[in-house]
Amino acid sequence: MSTSPTISFIGAGNMASAIIGGMLDNGYKAGDIWVSAPDDGHLQAIRKRFGVSVTTDNRYCTQQANMVVLAVKPQVMADVCRDIAPVVQNTRPLMVSIAAGLTADTLDEWLGGGLPLVRVMPNTPSLVGKGAAGLFANKHVKDDQKAMVQSVFESIGSALWVDDENLLHGVTALSGSGPAYFFLMLEALEAAATDAGIEPATARELAIQTMAGAAEMAARSEHDPAQLKRNVMSPGGTTEQAVNTFEEGGLRELVKKAYQAAFKRSEVMASELAGKQ
Ligand SMILES: NC(=O)C1=CN([C@@H]2O[C@H](COP(=O)(O)OP(=O)(O)OC[C@H]3O[C@@H](n4cnc5c(N)ncnc54)[C@H](O)[C@@H]3O)[C@@H](O)[C@H]2O)C=CC1
Numbered sequence: 001m002s003t004s005p006t007i008s009f010i011g012a013g014n015m016a017s018a019i020i021g022g023m024l025d026n027g028y029k030a031g032d033i034w035v036s037a038p039d040d041g042h043l044q045a046i047r048k049r050f051g052v053s054v055t056t057d058n059r060y061c062t063q064q065a066n067m068v069v070l071a072v073k074p075q076v077m078a079d080v081c082r083d084i085a086p087v088v089q090n091t092r093p094l095m096v097s098i099a100a101g102l103t104a105d106t107l108d109e110w111l112g113g114g115l116p117l118v119r120v121m122p123n124t125p126s127l128v129g130k131g132a133a134g135l136f137a138n139k140h141v142k143d144d145q146k147a148m149v150q151s152v153f154e155s156i157g158s159a160l161w162v163d164d165e166n167l168l169h170g171v172t173a174l175s176g177s178g179p180a181y182f183f184l185m186l187e188a189l190e191a192a193a194t195d196a197g198i199e200p201a202t203a204r205e206l207a208i209q210t211m212a213g214a215a216e217m218a219a220r221s222e223h224d225p226a227q228l229k230r231n232v233m234s235p236g237g238t239t240e241q242a243v244n245t246f247e248e249g250g251l252r253e254l255v256k257k258a259y260q261a262a263f264k265r266s267e268v269m270a271s272e273l274a275g276k277q
């Protein structure tokens, strides 16, 4: 297999942009990337921003590639797959779905059956090379195809395989949806600091830099997050007051509840959409 596969994306939205942007910053060439979507603004935006080839014809886009990334919303996936099924049954590319919920078997059935298919649950920080993705391969995927998809997602962050597809619900609720949890924390911290009189721009910069610094420390340190937290908490000091307030307010339970809500939604989407004809 060629070392520079042609990769087609069906869908030109947030996640396709994040992956393509990250790939181009990390050695992939715009000339090896095709994107298709309805002409709804996303498509021309992606062409202008990244210089990739674009078309409104999903079948034509699919035909160009060794690897086809399905990057549309789960709700339109059945129609998209059924439309390109005759093409992929002929060209037999590696199919990659980034959709939440939809199982490999459901997708494979919509695509006509028997195709190598990898499900990936990526996240939007892929755009800045800091993505976190969980991957699952069906039984038709060969080792060189696993290497091809792994190399794409490793070029834009961490890419970890799971051997039980059900674990992807847990990955979705953790790293797929996770960036939003941290953006919410940033919003809340910024609002609290602004209320206390700090300029909004200053509050935002300090909050973002604190989050990035804490993440970098957690990634590099030999200590676990609990120890790193204790290192900030001087006895009788300020942090202790804030952390106690979080604990007494039930932050851990709330995080667990939020995680479980995302997990459950992923399961429900899987069963609801599997029945879509
Ligand atoms: N946004 C995120 O953080 C993450 C999203 N995902 C998954 O990625 C997928 C895409 O999500 P987003 O990029 O956020 O959605 P989005 O709404 O930003 O993009 C969807 C794209 O699909 C295009 N589209 C709609 N109908 C189409 C059709 N019939 N043929 C071709 N293209 C069509 C739209 O024009 C748009 O460009 C979803 O399945 C979602 O579950 C996975 C991980 C994270």
Ligand SMILES: O=C(O)[C@@H]1CCC=N1
Residues within 6 Å of the ligand: 100, 172, 176, 177
């Ligand atoms: O919210 C969603 O359904 C998608 C999947 C993970 C992140 N965004």
